[in-house]
Amino acid sequence: MNDCDSLYAELFFRKEEERPQSLPGDDASGRDALDELRLKLIQEAWASDLGTMRDKEKARSLLREIVAREGMPVNLIEELMKDIYGFGPITDLMEDPGVTDIWIDRYNFIRYEKDGRIRKWNKTFASEEHLRRFAVRLAATVGRKVDEARPVEDFRLPDGSRAVVFLDGPSVRGTSMIIRRFSRLFTLDELAERNLFPPELVRMFDLMVKARLNVFAAGGMGSGKNTFLNALLLRVGPDERLVFIEDPAETRVGLPDPRRPDLPTPWTVVLEPRRAGVEGEGAVPPDLLFEKVLRTKPARVICSECRNEITTYWTLQAMNIGHPGSMSTVHADGPEEVPLRLSDMLAAYRGGAYSTPASRAGKVAAAEVVFFLGQINGHRRLLDVAEIRRRDADSLPEVVPLYTFRVEGFAEDGAPLGKLRPTGEIPAFLGKRKLALYLTPEEMDELRGWFGC
Numbered sequence: 001m002n003d004c005d006s007l008y009a010e011l012f013f014r015k016e017e018e019r020p021q022s023l024p025g026d027d028a029s030g031r032d033a034l035d036e037l038r039l040k041l042i043q044e045a046w047a048s049d050l051g052t053m054r055d056k057e058k059a060r061s062l063l064r065e066i067v068a069r070e071g072m073p074v075n076l077i078e079e080l081m082k083d084i085y086g087f088g089p090i091t092d093l094m095e096d097p098g099v100t101d102i103w104i105d106r107y108n109f110i111r112y113e114k115d116g117r118i119r120k121w122n123k124t125f126a127s128e129e130h131l132r133r134f135a136v137r138l139a140a141t142v143g144r145k146v147d148e149a150r151p152v153e154d155f156r157l158p159d160g161s162r163a164v165v166f167l168d169g170p171s172v173r174g175t176s177m178i179i180r181r182f183s184r185l186f187t188l189d190e191l192a193e194r195n196l197f198p199p200e201l202v203r204m205f206d207l208m209v210k211a212r213l214n215v216f217a218a219g220g221m222g223s224g225k226n227t228f229l230n231a232l233l234l235r236v237g238p239d240e241r242l243v244f245i246e247d248p249a250e251t252r253v254g255l256p257d258p259r260r261p262d263l264p265t266p267w268t269v270v271l272e273p274r275r276a277g278v279e280g281e282g283a284v285p286p287d288l289l290f291e292k293v294l295r296t297k298p299a300r301v302i303c304s305e306c307r308n309e310i311t312t313y314w315t316l317q318a319m320n321i322g323h324p325g326s327m328s329t330v331h332a333d334g335p336e337e338v339p340l341r342l343s344d345m346l347a348a349y350r351g352g353a354y355s356t357p358a359s360r361a362g363k364v365a366a367a368e369v370v371f372f373l374g375q376i377n378g379h380r381r382l383l384d385v386a387e388i389r390r391r392d393a394d395s396l397p398e399v400v401p402l403y404t405f406r407v408e409g410f411a412e413d414g415a416p417l418g419k420l421r422p423t424g425e426i427p428a429f430l431g432k433r434k435l436a437l438y439l440t441p442e443e444m445d446e447l448r449g450w451f452g453c
Contacts, residue, residue, distance in 0.1 A: 034083065034126060037076050040066050056085050088134050089123035090179075094161075097184060101222065104177040107131040113222070116378035128168065131175045135165045156248035182250050185263065188231045196224065196373075197382040197420050201403075207447045209235045211435045212325035214366055216306075216342075216388075218332040219373040224380045225329040226250075226304065228373055232327065233302065234264045240299035240325075244270045245289050245314075250304065269298075290314035294321070303328040306341075309348040316342065319366035324434055335372040335386040336399045339364050343396055358394040365390040365397045368429050377414030381405055385420070387427045400425050402451065426451050 254268025301318035
């Protein structure tokens with residue numbers, strides 16, 4: 001048996017003496033039946049052809065034979081197939097396009113978010129050992145190792161979902177796992193249909209994208225920042241080269257969807273930093289990616305999130321040195337906090353070049369528009385469209401609301417009633433020269449009309 005076979009067997013089978021004692025509350029009968037079937041499958045495949053385990057249909061056929069011969073419950077076949085080749089008891093959640101987040105905070109405690117609401121899942125793992133084995137296997141499928149030496153790990157699944165694992169030890173009440181799923185792309189029109197913003201504003205957003213304004217989508221966790229940003233990027237021109245730098249890479253922009261042949265597929269390159277391997281080699285740091293990307297003539301540079309000094313520095317650098325229309329996201333509690341958040345992260349950039357507010361003011365002022373999103377009673381809304389407006393050479397720019405959502409009541413399901421309305425402020429970016437480079441005179445007049453001028 002070669003090393004590959006050994007690893008493959010380890011993913012699905014542990015010797016009986018290696019199994020921990022049952023924990024309080026374990027469904028021992030369900031766990032034992034599933035483990036018994038797993039054991040028989042591995043033993044028979046091992047005795048004949050271990051390659052059976054690499055072919056789902058062969059494995060399913062062998063399971064049918066075993067279940068019929070041993071008189072075991074037929075439902076165990078699908079349960080074990082999901083456990084080995086799928087996502088075990090959360091398979092249905094992973095296949096539901098409406099599910100955005102899954103929390104497994106103990107083997108028998110699973111919650112998920114769908115349509116902005118957190119709900120309880122009625123299925124569980126059989127035991128702590130079952131959950132731990134699932135987490136180890138899931139990480140192994142994408143080349144990551146989770147064990148006692150590395151009990152905390154994050155990784156990207158093949159479908160683009162992001163997973164974070166905390167094994168028992170650091171997670172004192174048992175293995176904990178969080179999966180953030182990234183569903184299909186939404187167009188601006190589809191987001192308007194979901195009441196994220198009024199449908200008539202789609203045209204204004206189109207003009208802002210075409211005008212190559214530098215954009216930040218801001219908000220809290222799960223507010224829809226990346227969903228909205230990706231919808232904006234679906235409106236870029238076919239000859240604009242978009243370069244994404246994401247950690248982890250998760251965007252679907254530029255990928256065709258066979259079920260939606262009319263979905264735009266912009267010219268897109270996606271890059272992902274890489275950590276060093278077990279021998280300490282092979283690392284590709286984000287600094288290196290950004291530095292080289294800016295030499296490849298991208299039309300726009302897209303950073304999935306400004307979360308530290310490195311991503312903040314290079315995103316603002318791209319906006320400052322000739323890549324107009326670059327975009328990113330940032331966590332903030334309100335649009336007025338965005339310049340300060342960017343400034344604070346920029347201050348930590350190496351070398352101390354941005355140690356004073358004056359040194360950061362010009363850099364931060366490269367951002368021009370903030371779209372602030374939030375959740376109200378589980379319903380996502382675009383709450384503000386604001387301009388980041390430079391004041392003077394030494395002060396951080398101010399944030400000027402252009403459109404804002406005012407809550408006027410609530411529907412029976414908790415949905416906020418109200419509308420995103422103009423504030424009457426006229427954006428300073430209307431006077432920038434670059435708008436005349438990308439918009440026709442008629443489009444310039446149309447964009448001004450959205451602000452009453």
